[in-house]
Amino acid sequence: MRILIKGGRLVNEGRVFDGNIIIEDGNVIEITKQQPEASFDETIDASGCYVLPGVIDDHVHFREPGLTAKADIDSESCAAAAGGVTSYFDMPNCVPQTTTIEALEEKYELAAKKSHVNYAFFYGATNDNVDTFSKLDAHRIPGVKLFMGSSTGNMLVDRQETLERIFKNCKMPLMAHCEDTDIINRNMAKAQEAWGEDPPVSLHAMIRSEEACLTSTQKAVALAKKYGTQLHVAHISTAEELELFSACRDTVATKITAEACVGHLFFTQLDQERLGSRIKVNPSIKTPVDQFMLREALTDGRISVVGTDHAPHLLEQKEGGCAKAASGMPMIQFSLVTMLELVDQRVLSIDRMVELMSHNPARLFGVEHRGFLRPDYRADIVIVRPKSPWKVTKETILSKCGWSPMEGHEYQWKVERTLCNGQTVYANGIVNADILGEAITFNHS
Ligand SMILES: [Zn+2]
Numbered sequence: 001m002r003i004l005i006k007g008g009r010l011v012n013e014g015r016v017f018d019g020n021i022i023i024e025d026g027n028v029i030e031i032t033k034q035q036p037e038a039s040f041d042e043t044i045d046a047s048g049c050y051v052l053p054g055v056i057d058d059h060v061h062f063r064e065p066g067l068t069a070k071a072d073i074d075s076e077s078c079a080a081a082a083g084g085v086t087s088y089f090d091m092p093n094c095v096p097q098t099t100t101i102e103a104l105e106e107k108y109e110l111a112a113k114k115s116h117v118n119y120a121f122f123y124g125a126t127n128d129n130v131d132t133f134s135k136l137d138a139h140r141i142p143g144v145k146l147f148m149g150s151s152t153g154n155m156l157v158d159r160q161e162t163l164e165r166i167f168k169n170c171k172m173p174l175m176a177h178c179e180d181t182d183i184i185n186r187n188m189a190k191a192q193e194a195w196g197e198d199p200p201v202s203l204h205a206m207i208r209s210e211e212a213c214l215t216s217t218q219k220a221v222a223l224a225k226k227y228g229t230q231l232h233v234a235h236i237s238t239a240e241e242l243e244l245f246s247a248c249r250d251t252v253a254t255k256i257t258a259e260a261c262v263g264h265l266f267f268t269q270l271d272q273e274r275l276g277s278r279i280k281v282n283p284s285i286k287t288p289v290d291q292f293m294l295r296e297a298l299t300d301g302r303i304s305v306v307g308t309d310h311a312p313h314l315l316e317q318k319e320g321g322c323a324k325a326a327s328g329m330p331m332i333q334f335s336l337v338t339m340l341e342l343v344d345q346r347v348l349s350i351d352r353m354v355e356l357m358s359h360n361p362a363r364l365f366g367v368e369h370r371g372f373l374r375p376d377y378r379a380d381i382v383i384v385r386p387k388s389p390w391k392v393t394k395e396t397i398l399s400k401c402g403w404s405p406m407e408g409h410e411y412q413w414k415v416e417r418t419l420c421n422g423q424t425v426y427a428n429g430i431v432n433a434d435i436l437g438e439a440i441t442f443n444h445s
Contacts, residue, residue, distance in 0.1 A: 006043060007047035026421040044417065049383045055357045055382065058307045076400070079310075082431060099125070125174075130166055175259075183215060207322055220233060229255070233259065234309070236264075262308050269288075277318045305361050308332050330399040365442060382415060384414065
């Protein structure tokens with residue numbers, strides 16, 4: 001099967017240029033300036049569009065197994081395909097938790113049958129599974145996920161001695177959720193004294209405070225420095241934490257890196273009035289100043305990766321205040337178009353966006369043969385059209401939970417087509433659910 005993508009504007013490795021891509025057997029085999037004369041089984045006309053490497057989302061919660069009323073691998077990988085995301089790394093706080101080799105294997109078996117884009121699964125650290133790290137197949141998993149603050153799923157690791165052992169023994173990327181539980185509990189107790197059992201959601205950022213984030217992130221960075229661990233801190237949400245990361249755009253040379261999530265880059269506390277608990281996430285969405293500083297850090301290199309923390313809940317589970325409403329929101333279907341909106345607003349350049357969403361996740365986690373438009377790499381490609389307005393409605397949402405904080409939002413960019421391993425998995429509003437993704441492989445050198 002030979003495919004030609006012609007006439008598009010390619011964005012790859014810091015360059016934006018007009019070019020054509022030739023695909024054979026699921027791989028890119030050539031990128032040419034001149035349109036080739038040869039005949040092809042399929043020709044895709046990308047005139048007027050931008051052609052990017054497929055997005056690699058390093059942070060999703062697809063809820064399978066065990067929490068499939070909220071979401072599952074089938075539904076959420078369809079949403080990913082529609083959003084231009086061709087690869088994802090899924091987190092371990094499902095049921096059972098992915099904290100044993102058996103649970104990890106089960107997820108790979110499920111995904112092989114149900115995932116419509118490429119997949120990989122994090123292994124979860126607990127207070128007592130450090131001894132199993134050495135048995136993990138590093139070629140198949142992106143890394144170990146550590147909750148250094150109680151988030152949903154009860155996987156909190158907070159014993160100092162255990163943390164030291166985890167940082168010492170993790171020989172692959174360690175991705176950490178950093179929020180200090182003691183500070184959060186203290187703030188919550190104070191709020192409950194004043195407001196009762198379920199304080200209003202407007203207090204979420206006061207309870208899950210800047211101090212809680214900074215204290216925990218400081219601790220993680222100090223441990224990583226002590227043991228030489230490759231640390232990737234998830235969803236940075238405050239200006240203060242950014243000071244802990246170096247403004248270095250070489251993600252391979254930097255052992256301590258940070259992820260920003262689309263929700264924290266797009267929303268601020270001011271949106272809470274309109275959207276309430278729909279945008280309640282952990283860590284909380286903070287002030288416009290924090291958002292401004294996060295956006296600045298996208299370009300100077302203190303942020304290395306943009307992910308989604310795609311975390312669907314049923315709408316009824318999002319009801320209530322700080323104690324009752326579930327934290328997390330679906331985002332994967334709209335992450336790329338949201339970031340393209342920030343490109344239009346000149347927050348960052350389109351080539352830097354591609355670096356943050358495709359190249360750097362590949363570099364940082366050692367993804368093999370993906371994340372770039374390069375000969376001999378898998379043909380994971382997204383074609384996006386600018387100046388093509390459309391509105392998010394309930395009908396456009398593919399996530400199983402059926403709602404989105406972006407409902408009613410009008411985008412100017414549209415994902416026109418997504419190719420995964422050279423096959424069109426999404427085009428013109430339709431997912432081809434006959435297509436299955438591949439297990440991603442890694443080289444953690
Ligand atoms: Zn998460």
